[in-house]
Amino acid sequence: MNEKDLVLDLKNLVVRYETEGGIVRAVNGLDLQIRRGTSVGLVGETGAGKTTTALALLRLVPDPPGVVECERMELDGHDLLSMSESELEKIRGKDISMIFQDPMTALNPVFTVGEQIAESIYLHEDVSYAEAQKRAAEMLEMVGIPGERAAEYPFQFSGGMKQRVVIAIALACRPKLLIADEPTTALDVTIQAQVLDLMQNLRRQYQTSLIMITHDLGIVAEICDEVAVMYAGNIVEKGTLEDVFLRTKHPYTEGLFNSIPYIKDRRAMLTPIYGLPPDPTRLPEGCAFRPRCPYAGDDCTQPQTAHRISDTHYVRCSAYYSRPGFHIKRGADNP
Amino acid sequence: MSDIILEVDDLVKHFKTRRGTVRAVDGIDFSVERGKTLGLVGESGCGKTTVGRTILRLIEPTSGRILFEGRDITKLHKSGLRSYRREMQLIFQDPYSSLDPRKTVSQIISEPIIANKLFRSKREVDDRVAELMATVGLAGRLFNSYPHELDGGRRQRVGIARALAVEPKFIVCDEPVSALDVSIQAQILNLLKELQMLFGLSYIFITHDLSVVHHISDEVAVMYLGKIVEKAPTEELFENPLHPYTKALLSAIPIPDIRHKRERILIRGEVASPIDPPPECRFARRCDHAFDACKEHPELREVSPGHLVACHLMDSQ
Numbered sequence: 264m265n266e267k268d269l270v271l272d273l274k275n276l277v278v279r280y281e282t283e284g285g286i287v288r289a290v291n292g293l294d295l296q297i298r299r300g301t302s303v304g305l306v307g308e309t310g311a312g313k314t315t316t317a318l319a320l321l322r323l324v325p326d327p328p329g330v331v332e333c334e335r336m337e338l339d340g341h342d343l344l345s346m347s348e349s350e351l352e353k354i355r356g357k358d359i360s361m362i363f364q365d366p367m368t369a370l371n372p373v374f375t376v377g378e379q380i381a382e383s384i385y386l387h388e389d390v391s392y393a394e395a396q397k398r399a400a401e402m403l404e405m406v407g408i409p410g411e412r413a414a415e416y417p418f419q420f421s422g423g424m425k426q427r428v429v430i431a432i433a434l435a436c437r438p439k440l441l442i443a444d445e446p447t448t449a450l451d452v453t454i455q456a457q458v459l460d461l462m463q464n465l466r467r468q469y470q471t472s473l474i475m476i477t478h479d480l481g482i483v484a485e486i487c488d489e490v491a492v493m494y495a496g497n498i499v500e501k502g503t504l505e506d507v508f509l510r511t512k513h514p515y516t517e518g519l520f521n522s523i524p525y526i527k528d529r530r531a532m533l534t535p536i537y538g539l540p541p542d543p544t545r546l547p548e549g550c551a552f553r554p555r556c557p558y559a560g561d562d563c564t565q566p567q568t569a570h571r572i573s574d575t576h577y578v579r580c581s582a583y584y585s586r587p588g589f590h591i592k593r594g595a596d597n598p
Numbered sequence: 599m600s601d602i603i604l605e606v607d608d609l610v611k612h613f614k615t616r617r618g619t620v621r622a623v624d625g626i627d628f629s630v631e632r633g634k635t636l637g638l639v640g641e642s643g644c645g646k647t648t649v650g651r652t653i654l655r656l657i658e659p660t661s662g663r664i665l666f667e668g669r670d671i672t673k674l675h676k677s678g679l680r681s682y683r684r685e686m687q688l689i690f691q692d693p694y695s696s697l698d699p700r701k702t703v704s705q706i707i708s709e710p711i712i713a714n715k716l717f718r719s720k721r722e723v724d725d726r727v728a729e730l731m732a733t734v735g736l737a738g739r740l741f742n743s744y745p746h747e748l749d750g751g752r753r754q755r756v757g758i759a760r761a762l763a764v765e766p767k768f769i770v771c772d773e774p775v776s777a778l779d780v781s782i783q784a785q786i787l788n789l790l791k792e793l794q795m796l797f798g799l800s801y802i803f804i805t806h807d808l809s810v811v812h813h814i815s816d817e818v819a820v821m822y823l824g825k826i827v828e829k830a831p832t833e834e835l836f837e838n839p840l841h842p843y844t845k846a847l848l849s850a851i852p853i854p855d856i857r858h859k860r861e862r863i864l865i866r867g868e869v870a871s872p873i874d875p876p877p878e879c880r881f882a883r884r885c886d887h888a889f890d891a892c893k894e895h896p897e898l899r900e901v902s903p904g905h906l907v908a909c910h911l912m913d914s915q
Contacts, residue, residue, distance in 0.1 A: 308779040308780065308781060309779050421868055422642075423868055424868075451641035451642050451806060451869075452641070452806065452808070452847060452850040452851060453641065453846060453847060453850045453864075453865050454641075454868065455850065455852075456849075456850035456862060456864055457864060457865075459852075460862075460864060478779060478780060479852060479854075480854035481809075481851065481852025481853050481854045482852045483854070484852065484853065484854050484855060484856050485852045485853075504856050505856065508854070508855070508856045509856070509857075518781060519780060519781065520854070521784075522780045522781045522783065522784035523780055523784075523809065523854055524784075524787065524809040524810050524812060524813035524814075525809070525813075525854075525855075532788050532791065533784035533787055533788055533813070534784070535781055535782070535784035535785040535788060536781040536784075539749060539751070539782075540779075
């Protein structure tokens with residue numbers, strides 16, 4: 264066990280898809296460490312590389328066209344990179360599991376929900392199938408669905424209920440790390456509130472670490488301990504909730520906050536981020552956010568490295584070391 | 599005196615199915631002032647999209663009146679309906695499926711211009727398309743591009759330019775930003791606001807996103823299972839929600855501010871089926887405050903100027 268008690272230690276992850284249309288640079292040198300029992304929000308827009316990062320952790324990036332390179336990828340001290348396919352199968356669903364965005368397509372329509380939960384338990388734990396089924400019914404109760412509904416098929420459940428079933432499958436073997444990829448995007452707000460509440464309770468109970476992939480900073484504020492903001496395949500800012508929400512440092516993070524309709528200040532026009540996210544087959548040299556950044560300068564063409572603000576807070580913006588006294592507006596408003 | 603552009607009076611839309619009658623819209627009243635925005639909020643299946651489509655008569659109402667500038671449009675026939683549709687347009691939710699993939703941007707935008715014979719010569723039509731593209735912030739070089747070459751935000755701009763082509767007075771926006779990323783969503787919301795000021799447009803803005811509705815609407819109506827449960831000017835609704843469903847809905851929005859922690863009201867269960875619902879208050883089964891009176895459906899009543907609520911709790915206090 265390592266000194267900081269890391270569940271996940273990821274260093275210099277690179278994922279690219281080599282397609283006929285060019286090389287798609289999905290993830291570009293990403294570092295991520297997650298301590299036991301904490302939840303990290305992975306925030307960013309479509310194409311930022313959030314889901315690809317998650318798939319790389321499960322070693323599920325399709326190859327070809329995907330190519331994964333990584334210096335270090337350890338789950339609770341075990342090296343994921345050197346594992347064989349059969350070793351990976353033992354880990355997936357047991358030590359690390361994932362909740363996908365769309366509960367409508369994540370379940371198999373021809374098996375009962377009980378069978379689908381029991382499958383995971385039966386595969387990973389030394390129990391009889393009857394015992395696995397009994398535990399599947401208990402898991403259903405845990406997520407607020409009557410145990411007798413284990414014999415029903417996915418089509419008999421509503422969207423919110425299906426997502427509860429997916430959560431039950433994901434947590435059935437009490438994983439060390441749970442990756443939730445936009446788990447509530449397909450749900451209505453009142454159902455979203457129920458599902459987030461449920462995930463928080465179960466996670467605390469099982470001491471599961473969580474990577475919450477989302478584009479919604481509101482969800483991050485409610486359920487995460489730390490935030491990592493992704494842009495063009497890298498984390499541009501990472502810190503505790505207080506660091507990122509109150510002492511925002513990266514211009515892209517500032518742009519995201521300015522784009523959200525904010526309940527307290529409605530008369531103001533929104534301040535969108537200028538332009539569009541870059542084409543991942545032709546990323547700009549240096550900082551990928553440079554063409555859209557209101558603070559861009561000559562120094563932004565050099566390769567960007569993570570700049571330490573405090574023990575918990577990092578920002579990938581060269582202005583902080585090449586321009587003395589540099590600050591963004593939002594950071595200045597919230598000293 | 600306020601200038602009402604659209605008035606909807608006891609609008610009903612029922613769909614007959616084998617399992618019974620789906621009461622998608624079940625007797626709703628509202629009006630929209632000229633140049634203003636009415637937000638229509640609710641969760642999946644509450645009937646908000648059906649309301650939008652019925653107003654345009656893309657779906658025929660079962661009963662009720664829809665008065666546009668004083669004329670009852672439910673009685674219009676073919677030619678009257680065609681000219682009415684020039685006054686009122688629709689912006690769709692999904693910019694990926696609402697544009698014909700085989701047409702170029704200019705062909706898509708010029709279609710309503712040609713169909714309504716607004717301009718005759720090719721030159722005039724092209725000039726108008728170029729003008730519309732500039733209005734919605736589309737670069738002229740995209741004139742001959744196809745939808746698949748554009749990102750979601752630009753596609754939605756094409757949809758908006760197409761709606762503006764016939765110079766409508768009224769636009770029904772059905773979840774126009776739900777499919778877009780936040781930074782792009784902000785661009786489109788700002789554009790819709792600018793166009794409203796520029797052309798004096800009136801909007802019905804249909805959405806499930808309360809932050810968006812709060813940002814763009816002057817007045818908000820909250821729907822639940824085919825009924826309006828509460829309606830009020832935006833500030834009033836967000837500061838002083840009275841219906842238990844509105845309160846729960848507001849408390850369920852995740853707010854991106856960590857200094858702003860609130861007590862969440864979790865509502866039990868899920869939306870009931872809109873097929874042959876019992877005559878009780880539609881929210882009663884999920885409501886923590888339900889009491890005897892809720893067996894009967896409450897009427898929408900004005901509790902303070904402009905603030906209407908359909909809840910028996912209002913009577914008992």
